[in-house]
Amino acid sequence: MDLIIKNGTIVTPLESYVADLAVKGGKIVAIGTGFSEEGASVVDAKGKLILPGAIDAHTHLAMPFGGTVSADSYLAGTRAAACGGVTTVFDYPMQRKGNGIIETIETRKEMCDPEACVDYAFHCIITDLNEGTILDEFEDAVEYGVPSFKCFLVYKKEGMMVDDATLVKILLKAKETGAMTNIHAENPDLIDLNIENFLKEGKTSAWYHYLSRPEFVEAEADKRAVHLAKSIGAPLYLVHMADKEGLETAIEAKREGHDIYVETCPQYLEFTCDVYKREDGRNFVCSPPMKGQESQDALWKAIKSGDIDTVATDHCPFQSYEKDWGKDDFTKIPNGCAGVENLYPYMLSAANEGKITFNRAVELCSFNPAKIFGCTEKGSLTVGKDADIVIYDPNKDFTISVENMHSDYDHTIWEGKTLHGYPVQTYVRGNLVYDNGEFVGKAGFGQFVKRVGRK
Known part of the structure; x- marks a missing residue:
C-alpha cells in the first residue's frame, strides 16, 4: 500500500x-x-x-470579463480549491464566432495543464453556431471527454447570449449526442430596460444591480428554459439557481420525470439582496445577484429535500480596485465573487450545525456532480x-x-x-x-x- x-x-x-x-x-x-x-x-x-474530494462544477478561472480578467489564474484557483477540499474543478472555456469547440477546449487546456494543482474538467460555452458547423462538433467533443455545453440566455450586448432558436438547436443536438446543456437563465431585455431607466434616474449604487435583475427576471428565463427542455425531451442543468419561482418550476418538472437538474451556490444560501445596500455592496455583485429572504428560504428547503442536485460556486473573483470601477455606476462593476475554497467547508459546517446531514453534503458536493457530468473515477470513496x-x-x-x-x-x-x-x-x-x-x-x-x- x-x-x-x-x-x-x-x-x-x-x-x-x-x-x-x-x-x-x-x-x-x-x-x-x-x-x-x-x-x-x-x-x-x-x-x-x-x-470524497469535492467537485466544484462551476468556476471561471482566468476569465476575461468586464474589461479585465478574473483574479485567479488556473494556478491560484486550483491551489485554493485544494485547500478547501475541492479535488476537481470544472472551468468554462468560451467558444467565440469563428472558433470551434475542440479548438476552444485545447486552447484553455494548454493554459491549464502546466498550472493545475487539482484535477480539472471543462464545460464549453457556446456563443455562435458558425452556420451550423459547431453542432457537427458536438459528437467529437463528447468523444474528447467534454460532454457538456453552456448557453447564456443573457449578456446579449457582450455577444455571449444565444436566442431561443439557437438554444433549441443546442438542446436537440446535446440530446442526440449524449451531452448535457447548462443554462445561465436571466432575461437580458428586461435587465437592459431596467438599467436604462435607473441610469436616467441617477440610481447607480450596487443596490440597483439587484433591482435591475430581481427575482422575476431570472424566473422568466428559468421557466422558459425548462419549458423548452421539457417540450423536446432534452436534459437541462440550471446553473446558480437563486430565485424561488424558477426553482419551483424546475422542481415540478423534475417530479414529472423530466431530465432537469438544479445547481445553487453558497453565496445564495448565506447572503440576501440586503448586502447590496452595504457600503461595500459592489464587492457582492455577481449575476444572478443574491435575492430576497423568501428565495433563500426556498433554496434551503430544496437543499434539505433533495430537490437541488448540486452546490457549486461560480467562482469568478475580481480585485477590489476593479470592483471600485463601479463605485458610482453599478454597470461598471465586474460581475463575480470568490468561493472555490469555501464551498466544501461551508456545506460541511452546515452539516456540523445540523442544517443537513454530512451524507447530504457529500451528495451535493461530490457524488451528484460526478454522476451528472460523467466523472466515472470521481465522486465517492469506492x-x-x-x-x-x-x-x-x-x-x-x-x-x-x-x-x-x-x-x-x-x-x-x-x-x-x-x-x-x-x-x-x-x-x-x-x-x-x-x-x-x-x-x-x-x-x-x-x-x-x-x-x-x-x-
Missing part, C-alpha cells in the same frame, strides 16, 4: 461508518480493517471524517475510484479571512465568517496537496478529467 488512512469515519451519500481506507497507485484499493502498514504512509484519522480524499475535523473552528485563503484576490465576501469544522488534509489521487492550513501540492500535478456522455 502507498497510503492508509485509519480509524476515521467514512462518509458516503447513504451511510457513515468507521473503517480504514487503503490507497495504491492513486486509487482506492481496499476499505476495511487490519491492512498491512509495511511501506505505507499511515494517517490516523480518529475522531475525524473521511470524505474501491477502484481515484483516491480523492478529504480528512475533516468536525471540532476545528475556522474564521475565513482573505489572509488565510490561498487565491490571488485581495478581498473576499466571506471575510469574518466562522465555520464549525474544517478540512485538515486533502489528497488528489492519493497525493497530499493540503495539510493543516498549508498548500503542499505543486503546479501541473492536476490532470484533465475525460468524462463520459449520457448514452
